[in-house]
Amino acid sequence: MTSPAFALEALGIEKRFGATLVLQGADLKVRRAEIHALLGGNGAGKSTLIRIVSGDIAANAGAIRVGGAEAFDRGAVAVVYQELALLPHLSVAENIRLPRQRRPFEVYRAGRGDDSAAASLALIDPALPAAVLHRPAGSLDLHQRQLVEIARALHSGARLLLLDEPTANLTFGESERLFAILRRLARDEGISTVLVSHRMNEIRAVADVCTIIRDGRTVVDRIPLAEIDDDAIVTAMGQSRAVEAVAPRQSSAPEGSPSRLALRCGKLRVSLAAGDVLGLAGSPDGPMDLIGALVGVAPSRRWDVAFEGRPLRFSSPAEAVRRGVGYVSGDRAEKGILSTLPITDNVVAARRVARRTVLALADEVRRAETALRRLSIKAASVDVLPRTLSGGTQQKLLLARWLDVTPSILVLEEPTRGVDIGTKREIYEIVRRLAEAGTTVVWWSTEFSELAAIASRAVAFDLAGEPSAVLGAEDMTEVALARATGMAA
Ligand SMILES: Nc1ncnc2c1ncn2[C@@H]1O[C@H](COP(=O)(O)OP(=O)(O)O)[C@@H](O)[C@H]1O
Ligand SMILES: [Mg+2]
Numbered sequence: 444m445t446s447p448a449f450a451l452e453a454l455g456i457e458k459r460f461g462a463t464l465v466l467q468g469a470d471l472k473v474r475r476a477e478i479h480a481l482l483g484g485n486g487a488g489k490s491t492l493i494r495i496v497s498g499d500i501a502a503n504a505g506a507i508r509v510g511g512a513e514a515f516d517r518g519a520v521a522v523v524y525q526e527l528a529l530l531p532h533l534s535v536a537e538n539i540r541l542p543r544q545r546r547p548f549e550v551y552r553a554g555r556g557d558d559s560a561a562a563s564l565a566l567i568d569p570a571l572p573a574a575v576l577h578r579p580a581g582s583l584d585l586h587q588r589q590l591v592e593i594a595r596a597l598h599s600g601a602r603l604l605l606l607d608e609p610t611a612n613l614t615f616g617e618s619e620r621l622f623a624i625l626r627r628l629a630r631d632e633g634i635s636t637v638l639v640s641h642r643m644n645e646i647r648a649v650a651d652v653c654t655i656i657r658d659g660r661t662v663v664d665r666i667p668l669a670e671i672d673d674d675a676i677v678t679a680m681g682q683s684r685a686v687e688a689v690a691p692r693q694s695s696a697p698e699g700s701p702s703r704l705a706l707r708c709g710k711l712r713v714s715l716a717a718g719d720v721l722g723l724a725g726s727p728d729g730p731m732d733l734i735g736a737l738v739g740v741a742p743s744r745r746w747d748v749a750f751e752g753r754p755l756r757f758s759s760p761a762e763a764v765r766r767g768v769g770y771v772s773g774d775r776a777e778k779g780i781l782s783t784l785p786i787t788d789n790v791v792a793a794r795r796v797a798r799r800t801v802l803a804l805a806d807e808v809r810r811a812e813t814a815l816r817r818l819s820i821k822a823a824s825v826d827v828l829p830r831t832l833s834g835g836t837q838q839k840l841l842l843a844r845w846l847d848v849t850p851s852i853l854v855l856e857e858p859t860r861g862v863d864i865g866t867k868r869e870i871y872e873i874v875r876r877l878a879e880a881g882t883t884v885v886w887w888s889t890e891f892s893e894l895a896a897i898a899s900r901a902v903a904f905d906l907a908g909e910p911s912a913v914l915g916a917e918d919m920t921e922v923a924l925a926r927a928t929g930m931a932a
Contacts, residue, residue: 447511450475450603450635451520453496456505458488458659465491466502466659471637473603476629478636480650480668484680484863485833488659489639493605496637497522510602521596522605529588529595531581536560538580539595563598564591566632567624586617590624597628603635604628610640611861615891615930622649641863643673644892644921655679677865703883704852705749706733706902708910713900717851718878722898722919723887725911725928729904730856730887737854737885738770739763745910750852764796769845771838773856773887779841786825786840787811793844814843818873835866842873845882853877854885859893871897891924903927 451473458466466488473479483489494500496507497520509519529538539560561572567590575587583591589609596604604625610618626649628634640646646653647668655663655676663671663679671679700716715721723730729745736743739757748755750766757763760770772779781789790811811825818839822832829837838858845853855874859867874897878884888894894901901919905911905928912927925931 447475449473449508450477450510451496451637452506452508453492454506454508456492456495456507457503458491458495458500459503464659466495468660469505469656470661470664471496471654472665473635473637474652475602475635476633477652478625478629478638478650480646480653481637481639481656482646482653482676482680483656484865485835485861487656487680487863489656490607491659492656493522493607493637493639496520497605518600520603520605521599521601522607523589523592523596523609528592529580529583532579534577535564535575535580535583535591536577538591539563539598541595560594560598563594566597566628567594586613586621589613589621593624593628597632597634602633603637605637607639608641608861609638610642610645614889615925615928618645619931625649641859641861641867642890642892643676643864644890657681673864677868680863680865702749703751704737704755704885707747707749708745711902711910711913713902713913715883715900717881717883719900720874720878720884720886720898722894722901722924723885723904724889724891724894724901724924725904725930726906726908728908729902729910732908733902734770734854734856734885734887737763737852738768761796764793764850767797767851769793769848769850769853769882771841771845771853771855771858773860780829780837783828786815786820786822786827786829789829789840790814790825790843790847793848793850797848810847814847817846818843818869835862838862839866839869839873842870846873846877849877849880850882852883852885854887856887857889858886859888859890867893891921894924895919895921905929 449472451471453469453471456466456469457464469488469492471481471492481489481492495502499522536557540556557576561576564571564576571590575583575591580588580591593604609621613621622645625636629636638650650668652665652667653663653671654661654665657680702714703717704715706713713721723733732743733746735741736746736748736755739760739762742756757766781792787807791807808825815822815825820836820839829840832840842858859870862870874884886894886898898919899916901914901924902910903912903914903924914923914927922931
């Protein structure tokens with residue numbers, strides 16, 4: 444068999460949704476056995492391009508060649524979905540065999556074909572067939588489901604895997620395992636992967652080459668990651684480089700500064716002053732328990748918390764806000780953004796609660812306009828509804844609310860999840876400014892590289908959600924955080 448240079452060539456792809464041209468000349472060329480990062484800001488068109496390349500939706504113009512063939516071979520390309528792609532009540536073996544059961548009314552007979560399903564699982568990990576083959580797919584965790592998805596793709600003959608933000612909900616250790624598998628499939632089986640991720644450290648660890656799209660157009664066409672630095676990537680994505688590349692770690696408050704927030708759990712103790720940034724790392728139960736207490740939702744089951752020298756006990760989130768504790772929930776859509784109210788109300792919401800006032804409208808509009816300018820939020824006016832904004836812009840809007848009042852404590856839950864690298868830097872800058880103005884920041888993140896860059900101290904929680912260590916700035920590395928949280932050996 445001849446071996447074509449490219450496993451995939453998508454050239455001049457155009458896609459229109461109604462009146463908007465979402466893709467307007469996107470190229471993506473992927474070599475055999477290559478791990479290829481597809482990069483671009485939020486809304487650049489990455490997911491749309493992936494749906495087109497997989498045959499999920501049709502392009503309005505452009506050419507797609509798979510494995511050198513002129514005809515589009517659907518089976519050779521497979522998207523590895525995050526959720527809902529497996530039938531939960533069927534076994535893993537049945538799920539893997541599904542695409543092969545061509546006749547619609549063919550009755551599944553236990554055992555038939557299970558060997559080939561097991562062989563596909565074994566390509567991923569020799570221990571996997573014994574662990575999952577006969578279990579219902581619905582009983583697997585997210586990471587296992589992803590691996591079964593990959594096995595199913597290989598079983599149906601896929602040579603190119605498409606992974607759209609596959610690590611967003613994985614632990615550090617699971618992400619590392621997924622990447623090791625992708626590397627091995629590339630090396631031993633010649634499988635290619637297209638990977639979308641906003642986590643630059645993982646992209647650099649796993650991918651060989653990248654393509655960058657901006658406003659639906661390919662602006663960097665296949666460049667080795669070794670030849671492009673993060674600044675150049677941000678520039679190519681069309682984002683401002685005004686913000687410093689890496690947010691400087693907050694220096695701890697000077698020796699003897701009064702403690703604003705004192706946390707105690709067994710032998711672990713943390714004392715935070717104005718300007719400190721405390722990172723929370725590890726299994727969600729731990730951070731959620733502490734955050735619930737800090738923002739007035741529920742007392743902590745583990746920690747004694749003192750706020751300005753007295754035991755912290757808020758009767759409600761509103762009281763927490765009035766006492767100067769700000770909160771940006773990780774659940775933007777449900778608990779953060781006031782989606783039916785314009786930007787103005789979103790920006791002044793905290794001030795209204797804190798001061799128990801409704802300010803003169805003109806003043807509110809002025810504040811909202813100032814916030815948009817300071818945070819370079821792109822919106823037509825302060826009257827637009829937030830749901831028309833991208834996820835990253837909504838996140839900046841939530842932070843704008845607290846920039847407007849400068850709280851004594853600001854609690855952030857994964858403020859950069861799913862946010863592109865340029866917007867991430869802007870968010871680091873906003874938080875840095877708040878810390879400089881005297882806010883004590885508590886930041887929960889699943890990205891250890893981010894905590895290592897930003898936090899002056901961190902609490903690590905183990906897999907059971909129990910606090911396991913307090914790390915100081917000097918020993919806070921990605922690897923140390925992964926170890927202390929039980930997410931890496
Ligand atoms: N089904 C759709 N209908 C209308 N607009 C869409 C649809 N899907 C995506 N878009 C728009 O296309 C643009 C690109 O979206 P997407 O491909 O999801 O970007 P990315 O994955 O790079 O963040 C966005 O402006 C988005 O709002
Ligand atoms: Mg996307």
